[in-house]
Amino acid sequence: MMAVEYYDFGPHKIHHSTVFYTNNLSFAFVNLRPAYLHVLICPKREVKRVADLTDDETTDLWLIAKKLGRQLETYHKASSLTFCIQDGPQAGQSVPHVHIHILPRKSDDYENNDDIYDDINEKEKELNRALQVDIERKDRSIEEMAIEADEYKKFVI
Numbered sequence: 001m002m003a004v005e006y007y008d009f010g011p012h013k014i015h016h017s018t019v020f021y022t023n024n025l026s027f028a029f030v031n032l033r034p035a036y037l038h039v040l041i042c043p044k045r046e047v048k049r050v051a052d053l054t055d056d057e058t059t060d061l062w063l064i065a066k067k068l069g070r071q072l073e074t075y076h077k078a079s080s081l082t083f084c085i086q087d088g089p090q091a092g093q094s095v096p097h098v099h100i101h102i103l104p105r106k107s108d109d110y111e112n113n114d115d116i117y118d119d120i121n122e123k124e125k126e127l128n129r130a131l132q133v134d135i136e137r138k139d140r141s142i143e144e145m146a147i148e149a150d151e152y153k154k155f156v157i
Contacts, residue, residue, distance in 0.1 A: 017146035078104035
């Protein structure tokens with residue numbers, strides 16, 4: 001079977017070299033604009049809201065998040081994790097495809113711990129805007145993102 005070149009993320013295309021984990025239901029990829037370090041996990045099937053996930057998709061996403069979170073925490077010498085889902089536009093979801101953010105956290109990474117949610121909301125908007133432009137964007141290059149994804153492939157699940 002030939003590998004896919006792009007994965008669908010709502011209306012956007014995620015280049016295969018930035019995807020570091022995939023199975024028959026889900027995939028995980030590195031972030032385009034990581035003001036803070038994190039990755040995203042989403043179902044392969046385009047699903048807009050959490051309630052529309054199948055039970056298998058829900059279980060798969062959270063099992064991956066659990067295992068991957070532990071590995072990312074160790075790899076980045078973090079002490080905690082933030083898992084985040086914005087479920088619908090009023091919750092800050094700008095890409096209409098369910099996805100879980102996994103953010104390794106360290107002591108004092110934010111003066112006010114909850115400020116991370118403001119950053120997530122802003123980065124979600126930036127990600128959506130950036131994905132709407134041509135592949136030659138000012139964000140991290142596919143090559144830079146592929147290097148990070150390759151690192152994660154060494155330890156993932």
